[in-house]
Amino acid sequence: MNQGQCPVCDYGNVALNSSGALDQLYHYDCPRCGPFTITDYALIEIENIQEHFKIKLSAWIREKKEFKESPPKITSYTVKGEMENLPNYSVAEKLTKLLQVIKKRSGHLGDLVELTSETDFPVAWAENKDELFYLAKGLKRKGYLEPFDDTFTKTTCILTAEGIEHLEKQPHKESFGKINHRYIVGQANKCDTKISDGDNDGAITNARTLVEAVLNEILIKNGEDSHNFNGDLLKLYKRVQKILDLEPNNKDVDDTLNQYLRGLIGVVSGLSGLRNKMSDSHVQKVKPEKRHAKLTVDSAKTLAEFLFEEMIAMQDKVSSRT
Numbered sequence: 001m002n003q004g005q006c007p008v009c010d011y012g013n014v015a016l017n018s019s020g021a022l023d024q025l026y027h028y029d030c031p032r033c034g035p036f037t038i039t040d041y042a043l044i045e046i047e048n049i050q051e052h053f054k055i056k057l058s059a060w061i062r063e064k065k066e067f068k069e070s071p072p073k074i075t076s077y078t079v080k081g082e083m084e085n086l087p088n089y090s091v092a093e094k095l096t097k098l099l100q101v102i103k104k105r106s107g108h109l110g111d112l113v114e115l116t117s118e119t120d121f122p123v124a125w126a127e128n129k130d131e132l133f134y135l136a137k138g139l140k141r142k143g144y145l146e147p148f149d150d151t152f153t154k155t156t157c158i159l160t161a162e163g164i165e166h167l168e169k170q171p172h173k174e175s176f177g178k179i180n181h182r183y184i185v186g187q188a189n190k191c192d193t194k195i196s197d198g199d200n201d202g203a204i205t206n207a208r209t210l211v212e213a214v215l216n217e218i219l220i221k222n223g224e225d226s227h228n229f230n231g232d233l234l235k236l237y238k239r240v241q242k243i244l245d246l247e248p249n250n251k252d253v254d255d256t257l258n259q260y261l262r263g264l265i266g267v268v269s270g271l272s273g274l275r276n277k278m279s280d281s282h283v284q285k286v287k288p289e290k291r292h293a294k295l296t297v298d299s300a301k302t303l304a305e306f307l308f309e310e311m312i313a314m315q316d317k318v319s320s321r322t
C-alpha cells in the first residue's frame with residue numbers, strides 16, 4: 001500500500017494501489033472523492049483538465065460512494081468524453097443533494113449527522129468547504145435540518161420531519177430533467193464539430209453518451225433506477241422499449257414500422273459495440289474513419305430524437321387521461 005496525492009482533488013496522503021502489468025491501473029481511496037480506479041493514460045490526461053471539471057468529477061465519484069455503488073473506473077474516455085456531460089447543478093438541486101446524503105447517513109429519525117468540511121463538500125456538489133457550510137446553513141434556515149453543533153471543521157445536525165417531507169416530494173435522486181430538444185441538438189452539434197475536427201473517436205463517444213442520456217431520462221421519468229443496467233446500453237434500451245411500447249412484435253402497428261423498430265435494436269448494439277472497439281480506453285483496436293463516425297453520429301441522433309418524441313407522446317397520452 002502506497003500513499004499519494006489524489007489526482008482528482010489533490011488531497012494529500014491518499015491510499016494508493018496499482019495493478020496490471022500492461023494496462024496499468026491505479027486504485028485510490030480518497031477521503032474526499034471516495035474510492036476509484038484510474039488508468040495510467042487517464043492520469044496523464046487529467047492533469048490538463050480545468051479545475052471546475054475536476055471538482056465535478058470528484059463529486060461524481062463521491063456520489064457513487066454515498067449511494068453504495070461500485071467505485072468508478074476513470075479512463076481516457078471518461079476524461080475526454082464524459083467530463084463535459086457532468087451536470088451543472090443549481091443551488092436548489094445542491095440543497096436537495098445534500099439533504100439526500102444526510103438522510104442516507106442518518107440511520108434512524110433523530111440521529112446526529114456529521115459533515116466534515118475538508119472532506120464532505122463533494123457530497124453536495126459544492127466547490128469547497130465554504131459552499132458546503134453555506135448550503136447546510138440554507139437547509140437549517142428552511143427548517144429541514146436542526147442545528148446541533150458547529151465548529152470550524154465540522155457541522156453536526158439532525159434531519160427534521162420537514163426535511164424528510166421535503167425529500168419525499170422530490171423526484172428521483174438523478175432526475176436531472178435536463179434532457180430536452182436543446183440538449184439533444186447541442187450534443188448532436190458537439191458530435192458534428194468533433195467529426196469536422198477529425199476527432200472521430202470523440203464523436204462516437206459523444207453519440208453514445210447522447211443515447212445513454214436519453215435512455216436514462218426515460219427510465220428515471222418512469223420511476224426506475226437506471227443504475228441496475230450498469231452502462232449496458234442494450235439492456236437499457238430493452239427496458240425502455242417495454243416502457244414506450246416499442247417492441248417490434250406489436251400487432252397494432254404496421255409491419256413496416258415493426259421492421260424499423262427491429263432496426264433500432266441494431267443501432268443500439270452497434271453503438272455499444274463501437275464504443276468498446278473504437279472509442280474506449282487508450283488501447284485502440286480499430287481506428288474509426290470519418291464515414292464511420294458520421295454513420296454512428298447520424299444514427300444516434302435519429303434514435304435519440306425518436307425516443308425523446310415517443311416519451312413526450314406517452315406523457316401527453318397519460319396527462320390527457322387524467
Ligand SMILES: [Zn+2]
Pocket residue numbers: 006007008009010011030031032033034058
Ligand atoms: Zn480526491
